[in-house]
Amino acid sequence: MTPAARISACIEILDRIQQGQPAEQVLTRWARGNRYAGSRDRAAIRDLVFDVLRKRRSCAAIGGGDSGRALMIGLLRQQGRDPEELFTGARHAPPPLSQAEKIARGAGGVARPVRLDYPDWLDDALAASLADDLEPVMECLRHRAPVFARVNWRKATLDTAITALAEDGIAGVSHPLARSALEIVENARAVGRSRAYRDGMIELQDAxxxxxxxxxxxxxxxxxxxxxxxxxxxxxxxxxxxxxxxxxxxxxxxxxxxxxxxxxxxxxxxxxxxxxxxxxxxxxxxxxxxxxxxxxxxxxxxxxxxxxxxxxxxxxxxxxxxxxxxxxxxxxxxxxxxxxxxxxxxxxxxxxxxxxxxxxxxxxxxxxxxxxxxxxxxxxxxxxxxx
Ligand SMILES: C[S@@+](CC[C@H](N)C(=O)[O-])C[C@H]1O[C@@H](n2cnc3c(N)ncnc32)[C@H](O)[C@@H]1O
Structure with a gap:
């Protein structure tokens, strides 16, 4: 699939999620109904859809609405990309931007819950909970999480787990948060198929x-x-x-x-x-x-x-x-x-x-x-x- 065709797929998927269907279900159904999409396409589409879901409010503000199309326009702008390069109307690409859609809106000046992507009603509870950390924590939650594995001391050490993962082309590095934690920094999608995982040397678990x-x-x-x-x-x-x-x-x-x-x-x-x-x-x-x-x-x-x-x-x-x-x-x-x-x-x-x-x-x-x-x-x- 071309990058623009992936955007079209995301728009279709986001429209269904916006109607209230669970994201995982919509993604699975879309993949079943569109067999031409390879595993790389499916992974890229999933990543983009989840990027939007983390930043739904700011994407809507910047994209000018909460349709799948507006949300994708908002995401691309947040990523510093020009939506007009992908919304060309060419085969499988979304139709070109209307005059109204071409008016770029920034997130500057918008309220904190919009800019940092959380519901208004939570603002007081988050402020009481996080104090000065509110902005950096909520900013963190707008981005993808790292992938972590736990080294199972019954079957491995940090070194033997790192070596076993490397045999499958996966890079893991120790993380200061927990003695058993390895952050998977390369080829994370392959962990579930790796020997280290199959043999019980590691489990996937947040640090x-x-x-x-x-x-x-x-x-x-x-x-x-x-x-x-x-x-x-x-x-x-x-x-x-x-x-x-x-x-x-x-x-x-x-x-x-x-x-x-x-x-x-x-x-x-x-x-x-x-x-x-x-x-x-x-x-x-x-x-x-x-x-x-x-x-x-x-x-x-x-x-x-x-x-x-x-x-x-x-x-x-x-x-x-x-x-x-x-x-x-x-x-x-x-x-x-x-x-x-x-x-x-x-x-x-x-x-x-x-x-x-x-x-x-x-x-x-x-x-x-x-x-x-x-x-x-x-x-x-x-x-x-x-x-
Ligand atoms: C946060 S999850 C547990 C995650 C799990 N400990 C882990 O590390 O993967 C909370 C669990 O509490 C269970 N739960 C809800 N109400 C409960 C109750 N009254 N007694 C016991 N378990 C309950 C839910 O079914 C759910 O599986």
Missing amino acids: ASQAVVEFLDIPQDGRILDYCAGGGGKSLAMAALTEAEILAHDAAPRRMHDLPLRAARAGVRIATVSDPARAGDYGLVLVDAPCSGSGAWRRSPAGKWALTAERLAELVDLQARILDEAAPLVAPGGVLAYVTCSILRVENQTQIAAFVGRNSGFELVRERQFTPLDGGDGLFVAICKRI
Whole structure:
């Protein structure tokens, strides 16, 4: 496909997303219906579509509307490219720009939430959460996330993982955020097919998610519960660091479907449980709670536009309920660790202060907010000890 034909495809895809269809679904359907598009075309189209979704408001402001066409014009202008060079009307290219579309609008002078691409209603919450870091953090979330792998200590060291990846033409370099983190700086799309991945030497995992696990004091024996295990990324990261028994639980057990396979590949044992209280109490209970996902908006930009004040309030209530459900599972002297991939105080520091306020049997030992300025996603972690 020519670059202009790719732009036409993006316009079609963005129009469907703007009608409310999920981005992944639209991209998959488009690929099925347009078999002539090769893997490079599909990857390039996907990248452009996600670039727009991260910058939807500013693209609309600069492109003069929120149709797929206007958004693409806005993106090209933001990239310093002249849309008229691609909107030529030639075969497969989008029709030429109208007089109205030719009027270039800058993002200068527009309100901060437009310029930095987030909903107006979040401005106060972001300011209260990020203070002077608001602008750089939100700017970071307008751009693609780096790709990180976690070195699985059970099967590799940083050096052996880097060497194995290099055999498949993939370049990984260590990253200061976590001891186990490798930033994949070349050929990231090939990681899932690489020997290092197939043999369980590495897993794909954000560097801050790895740092959060390294922040925990993981017991070396007894039992650990991953109460909101989901796909099990944190269970696997913990399993690389301890001989303790790890049990994974989730309110939606099908989310843990791939966990046995991933654990086998990693060479670790993780049991899934439906009734964690039956197994007794735990030296560490990890609550990686459902949240706004605001720290990971560069990976899942649709979440940025879907979040509402009502949904955020529901999430805060749900997090509090999950913390209260999980607390009795912690053994005396044990630890409740609370994690979100949020940059909002209301889900993080405020949530955990309220938890220790109503649970006098727990004290906050330490907490840390990671933001994208640290290199990975925005994650929060708090360690509460059962007294
Ligand atoms: C942020 S995700 C977990 C991600 C996972 N720990 C990882 O590292 O890949 C939150 C998970 O909490 C689960 N969840 C929601 N409500 C829950 C509840 N009341 N009890 C336990 N899990 C719950 C969701 O199904 C979801 O899988």
